[in-house]
Amino acid sequence: MKKLSSTLKYYLCKGLSVIGFVYCAGGVASPATAALATFDSFPEGFSAPVFTDGGITFSDLDTRTPGSIDGFSIERSDDGSLSSPFSPPNILGNDGYVPGPGTSFSRFGSASITTGELASIASLDIISQPSFITNDNILTLEAYLDGTLVGSNSVNFKADDVGILYQQLSISGVTFDKLRLLASGSEEQGVVFIGIDNVRIEQTAIVPESSSVLGLLMVGVSVLVFMLKPQPKSASSINIMSIK
Incomplete structure (x- = not known):
């Protein structure tokens, strides 16, 4: 047996x-795989309109600054002013940086985030100092699948917040192929002043439907039976000496 x-x-x-x-x-x-962008392998001041780290691509940045050519930039922030969940030494900022270890926060309107694959879970850490401007604008993480909005989550930047504010935005329970980070509100063209760190996206495992698996099994059994069935010898394999 x-x-x-x-x-x-x-x-x-x-x-x-x-x-x-x-x-x-x-x-x-x-199994599902996770992509993680911490921005820590880049030198301070690195700047690009399309930025990729850890398999995650950031693009379509809009700071809502008339006449500007927007680009992402690396901001060094390891002077001790930031604490967990910040992962030293860098955060992702926009349109320039302040040289040295001191932290600065960038004007942000919107941006796109993707791995180029289907995903089911996403999270990112937002670091800000709301006292830079007096507003109650919000920041929303939107998830899209084939251009259709399938989920969203928001955080608020209240006017009375002081000091460094740490917030996490996350999406789960939906399948998506693209994320959009979007600021909105009534003041300063709806922008927020933030740094971004620890962006994590878990790509979806590809699991065939049960009917598809059953079909494959049936095909496999048919092929197996055919392969195990004794086959007649071809003319080229017949022993000529056996022919009378």
Whole structure:
């Protein structure tokens, strides 16, 4: 019985690659993977209109500053003024930086974030000092799938907040292919002054539907039966000496 089982597995794995993967690997889906951007491997002052770190791409930055060409920038912020969840030494800012270890916060209107893959969970840390301006603007993380909004979450920047404010925005429970970070409100063109750190996106594992798996199994069994069935010898394999 052990020998028969080994033989079956050999033909199943060798004869049909798709169904062989299901049987030999013991599953039909790869595990979800996480992309993480901390911005800590870049030198202060690095700037670009499209920025990629840890497999996550940031683009379409709008600071709502008339006449400006907007770009992301790396801001060094390891002078001790920031605490956890900040991961030293850098944060992501916009349109310039203040040289040295001191922290500065950038004018932000909106930006796009993506890994280029389907994802199901996202989070990012927002660091700010609301006392820079007097407003109660909000910042929203929106999730899109094929251009359709499928989820959102917001945080508020109240006028009476003082000191350094740490907030986390997150999305879960939906499948998306793109994120948009959007500031809105009644003052200063709706912008907020922030730094961004620890952006994490968990890409969705690809799991075939049960009906698809059943179909693959049926095809695999058919191929297996065909391969194990004795086949007639071809003319080229017949022993000529046996012909009378």
